[in-house]
Amino acid sequence: xxxxxxxxxxxxxxxxxxxxxxxxxxxxxxxxxxxxxxxxxxxxxxxxxxxxxxxxxxxxxxxxxxxxxxxxxxxxxxxxxxxxxxxxxxxxxxxxxxxxxxxxxxxxxxxxxxxxxxxxxxxxxxxxxxxxxxxxxxxxxxxxxxxxxxxxxxxxxxxxxxxxxxxxxxxxxxxxxxxxxxxxxxxxx
Amino acid sequence: xxxxxxxxxxxxxxxxxxxxxxxxxxxxxxxxxxxxxxxxxxxxxxxxxxxxxxxxxxxxxxxxxxxxxxxxxxxxxxxxxxxxxxxxxxxxxxxxxxxxxxxxxxxxxxxxxxxxxxxxxxxxxxxxxxxxxxxxxxxxxxxxxxxxxxxxxxxxxxxxxxxxxxxxxxxxxxxxxxxxxxxxxxxxx
Numbered sequence: 324x325x326x327x328x329x330x331x332x333x334x335x336x337x338x339x340x341x342x343x344x345x346x347x348x349x350x351x352x353x354x355x356x357x358x359x360x361x362x363x364x365x366x367x368x369x370x371x372x373x374x375x376x377x378x379x380x381x382x383x384x385x386x387x388x389x390x391x392x393x394x395x396x397x398x399x400x401x402x403x404x405x406x407x408x409x410x411x412x413x414x415x416x417x418x419x420x421x422x423x424x425x426x427x428x429x430x431x432x433x434x435x436x437x438x439x440x441x442x443x444x445x446x447x448x449x450x451x452x453x454x455x456x457x458x459x460x461x462x463x464x465x466x467x468x469x470x471x472x473x474x475x476x477x478x479x480x481x482x483x484x485x486x487x488x489x490x491x492x493x494x495x496x497x498x499x500x501x502x503x504x505x506x507x508x509x510x511x512x
Numbered sequence: 513x514x515x516x517x518x519x520x521x522x523x524x525x526x527x528x529x530x531x532x533x534x535x536x537x538x539x540x541x542x543x544x545x546x547x548x549x550x551x552x553x554x555x556x557x558x559x560x561x562x563x564x565x566x567x568x569x570x571x572x573x574x575x576x577x578x579x580x581x582x583x584x585x586x587x588x589x590x591x592x593x594x595x596x597x598x599x600x601x602x603x604x605x606x607x608x609x610x611x612x613x614x615x616x617x618x619x620x621x622x623x624x625x626x627x628x629x630x631x632x633x634x635x636x637x638x639x640x641x642x643x644x645x646x647x648x649x650x651x652x653x654x655x656x657x658x659x660x661x662x663x664x665x666x667x668x669x670x671x672x673x674x675x676x677x678x679x680x681x682x683x684x685x686x687x688x689x690x691x692x693x694x695x696x697x698x699x700x701x
Contacts, residue, residue, distance in 0.1 A: 344598040351599070352589045352625040355582040382590075385574045392544040400541045401571075405613075409533040410540070424594075436541040 324364050324498040327476065328511055330357060337504050341451070341479060349448055349476065350383045361498055362390025365446060365474040368496045369395070372471040374444035376400060378437070378459050380430055387476050388446040397444075400437060402430040402459060411435065415465050419458030422451065430458045432466070439467025450475040450497055453484030460491060477501065480512065513553050513687040516665060517700055519546060526693050530640070530671060538637055538665065539572050550687055551579025554635060554663040557685045558584070561660040563633035565589060567626070567652060569619055569644050576665050577635040586633075589626060591619040591648060600624065604654050608647030611640065619647045621655070628656025639664040639686055642673030649680060666690065669701065 336344040348354040365387070377399040379388035385401050392399035406414065410433050418427045437443075443463045445456055456473055463470050470493055478484065478497030481504070485495055500512040525533040537543040554576070566588040568577035574590050581588035595603065599622050607616045626632075632652045634645055645662055652659050659682055667673065667686030670693070674684055689701040 338598060342597060346596075346598050346622065347625065350596070351592065351622060352587050353578060353581070354587055355578055356585070358578065359582055382570045382574070382592075385571070386578055389542060389544055389547065389575055389578060392542070393548055396545070398541050398543055403540065403571075407535075407539070408531060409527060409535050433535065433540060436536065 324361065326357065326360055327499045330354075331477070331499055331509065335509055337507050337509050341482060341504055343477065343479070343501070343504065343509065345477070349386070353386050358386050358390050359393075361387055361476055362392075363394045364498060365391040365496065366394035369444055369472050369474060369494070372444065372494065373442050374471050375442045376437070376444070376468075377446055378402065378432075378443050378463060379446050380404075380455050380459060384447040387448055391444075391446050391474065395444075398436075400432060402432050402462060404428050404430065406431050415462045417458045417461045417465075420454050422454070430455070430462060432462050434466065437463065437466040437468060441466070441468040442471045443468045444471055445473045447475050448477065450478040450484040450495070451482040453487035456484070456488060460488075472496070479504070513550065515546065515549055516688045519543075520666070520688055520698065524698055526696050526698050530668060530693055532666065532668070532690070532693065532698065534666070538575070542575050547575050547579050548582075550576055550665055551581075552583045553687060554580040554685065555583030558633055558661050558663060558683070561633065561683065562631050563660050564631045565626070565633070565657075566635055567591065567621075567632045567648050568635050569593075569648060573636040576637055580633075580635050580663065584633075587625075588635075589621060591621050591651060593617050593619065595620050604651045606647045606650045606654075609643050611643070619644070619651060621651050623655065626652065626655040626657060630655070630657040631660045632657045633660055634662045636664050637666065639667040639673040639684070640671040642676035645673070645677060649677075661685070668693070
């Protein structure tokens with residue numbers, strides 16, 4: 324999506340080690356008009372997959388998942404990383420490695436909001452190694468739901484996430500695909 | 513706001529100890545149409561305060577702050593509870609007691625996105641004791657910003673948050689005000 328790519332070119336920063344800083348419009352400060360446009364575009368790309376629910380992971384998945392959900396007219400569930408006291412004792416839980424935190428994090432969804440037979444569209448901010456998205460996919464599969472697609476704002480194709488998700492046999496869409504971040508460069512596909 | 517109040521009446525659950533479960537449409541699963549309507553209404557109520565930025569706290573503040581920001585055409589910043597590696601070493605940080613977690617949590621904002629002279633509208637899901645909102649207000653004040661209003665989806669007036677914020681001398685709006693949660697009841701103002 325040209326609007327997102329231009330914004331990353333203008334304001335994104337390559338911090339080295341594959342770390343892309345987009346804190347000014349996605350991860351800490353959010354530009355709501357841009358996020359709305361991204362949600363509209365993801366909704367357009369997944370219009371025909373028959374999704375019944377959108378699934379994402381807190382924290383930075385919430386904004387793109389919400390705007391996509393608004394344009395698709397679907398509920399969105401965000402997996403929690405800490406079980407809140409309002410959640411039942413019996414939950415769907417999986418562990419997922421966080422490469423920005425350097426440790427495993429929990430992804431938790433209540434069975435109240437992820438049921439067998441749902442057709443789940445997974446939305447997140449980044450597709451990097453695919454670890455978080457694979458964690459969300461395991462949660463959905465454990466619930467007996469069908470995964471119908473994966474959509475992300477930014478793909479770092481050099482981290483191999485698309486290959487890691489290939490066995491899911493579902494459409495994978497990213498709005499901006501970065502093929503290399505050598506030196507200080509940010510090279511788009 | 514009648515639509516939100518009706519939804520809480522229908523699907524909210526009083527878990528005792530002042531804990532209101534709204535996980536089915538606000539805190540874990542989000543109803544995007546309802547959240548959009550709440551954002552539109554908060555934007556309407558704060559249309560004349562001259563806000564230049566919306567400030568909230570991750571995690572569950574993100575959705576209402578984002579929809580409010582969309583309707584006001586303003587950027588939104590969410591305070592982080594853990595400093596990400598993309599954030600500079602020098603940050604605005606305050607501690608805030610979390611009554612759902614039973615401990616202090618950090619609220620962190622990068623000086624890149626909260627500057628002196630900004631007119632900050634604070635948005636969150638709940639106004640309970642006011643502790644989180646006071647933490648956000650301290651961050652804004654430390655940055656040299658002016659706080660122009662506080663808007664929340666749900667106020668639990670019996671927890672005293674409005675009084676705790678009174679010294680800020682700013683408009684405080686909540687879309688659904690609960691005055692009592694004795695027994696299994698949820699009593700609206």
